[in-house]
Amino acid sequence: GAVVSQHPSWVICKSGTSVKIECRSLDFQATTMFWYRQFPKQSLMLMATSNEGSKATYEQGVEKDKFLINHASLTLSTLTVTSAHPEDSSFYICSAPEMAGRYEQYFGPGTRLTVT
Amino acid sequence: QKEVEQNSGPLSVPEGAIASLNCTYSDRVSQSFFWYRQYSGKSPELIMSIYSNGDKEDGRFTAQLNKASQYVSLLIRDSQPSDSATYLCAVRRNTNAGKSTFGDGTTLTVKP
Numbered sequence: 591g592a593v594v595s596q597h598p599s600w601v602i603c604k605s606g607t608s609v610k611i612e613c614r615s616l617d618f619q620a621t622t623m624f625w626y627r628q629f630p631k632q633s634l635m636l637m638a639t640s641n642e643g644s645k646a647t648y649e650q651g652v653e654k655d656k657f658l659i660n661h662a663s664l665t666l667s668t669l670t671v672t673s674a675h676p677e678d679s680s681f682y683i684c685s686a687p688e689m690a691g692r693y694e695q696y697f698g699p700g701t702r703l704t705v706t
Numbered sequence: 707q708k709e710v711e712q713n714s715g716p717l718s719v720p721e722g723a724i725a726s727l728n729c730t731y732s733d734r735v736s737q738s739f740f741w742y743r744q745y746s747g748k749s750p751e752l753i754m755s756i757y758s759n760g761d762k763e764d765g766r767f768t769a770q771l772n773k774a775s776q777y778v779s780l781l782i783r784d785s786q787p788s789d790s791a792t793y794l795c796a797v798r799r800n801t802n803a804g805k806s807t808f809g810d811g812t813t814l815t816v817k818p
Contacts (some may be wrong), residue, residue: 624805633810634750636795683749687805692755693738693798695806700749 592618592688596698603674603705606625610670611701613684614628620686628681640667640684649653676706707732710797712809720817725782728810729795732776738798739771739778740806743791750794754780785816 593616603609613623623640638659639647646659658670671678683700687693711730719725727741737755742750756778757768758764768781778797782789792813796806 610781622805634808636805636808639805649797681749685750692742692757693806694752694755695796695798697742700812 592616592694593688594620594684594686594696596684596701598701600702601695601704605675605702605705606673607701607704608670608672609674610668611682611684612701613667613669613686613698615665615686615696618686618688620667621664621669621687623684624662625659625667625669626683626685628683628700630681633691634683635694637669671703674703676705679703679705707758707815708809709778709807710795710809712793712795713759714810715813716815718815718817719783720784721787723785723816725785725789725814725816727780727782727793727795727814728771729778729780729797729809730776731778731795731797731807733797733799733807734773734776736776737800738806739769740796740798741767741778741780742794742796742808743789744794744811745791746774777797782814785814787816787818790814790816 640661661667685697739752744750754769770779792811795809798806
């Protein structure tokens with residue numbers, strides 16, 4: 591299967607600071623990537639769809655000014671959590687569909703964010 | 707009604723038994739169906755995909771699809787403790803540019 595990487599795997603930051611998370615497709619091009627958030631023992635929640643070369647599409651209730659998404663190339667999307675607060679502490683996971691085949695969606699290993 | 711529904715569980719089976727995980731979906735134009743496994747603290751991992759009615763087998767895993775009934779299932783034969791995880795069902799329309807809709811998952815525990 592296709593490989594998606596994420597960096598960092600975990601990060602601790604202070605309240606009020608910003609954190610950038612990178613998502614890369616390693617062996618395929620991804621014109622679209624998805625960003626999810628998952629709180630402990632809860633379901634995956636789709637935050638936004640990242641589109642290469644254009645603006646991201648955010649799900650209802652997700653603040654686009656707080657969660658900045660940039661998809662500058664066919665293999666890289668970034669999520670920046672701006673002015674982070676403790677309630678933003680969560681597991682952030684990106685995924686990318688492998689579009690040349692059957693659109694199977696491959697997930698990165700996730701980034702655990704803790705805001706103190 | 708949720709677009710993709712799964713029993714939350716927990717589902718508990720003894721080691722060596724067959725675990726049966728079920729999923730129903732509401733969008734009749736869905737064309738692609740996926741099963742993901744998610745271990746606690748990890749991200750989801752694709753384990754099966756199915757696109758046409760019937761059964762698809764891969765090792766100990768069998769996915770079953772019935773589009774008329776809008777139902778997809780996953781059978782795990784000879785269940786092992788290492789199969790203990792949350793299993794996510796995902797459904798996709800061909801027009802959705804790769805975006806799948808996920809169920810909330812079923813937690814499976816395989817007891818030694």
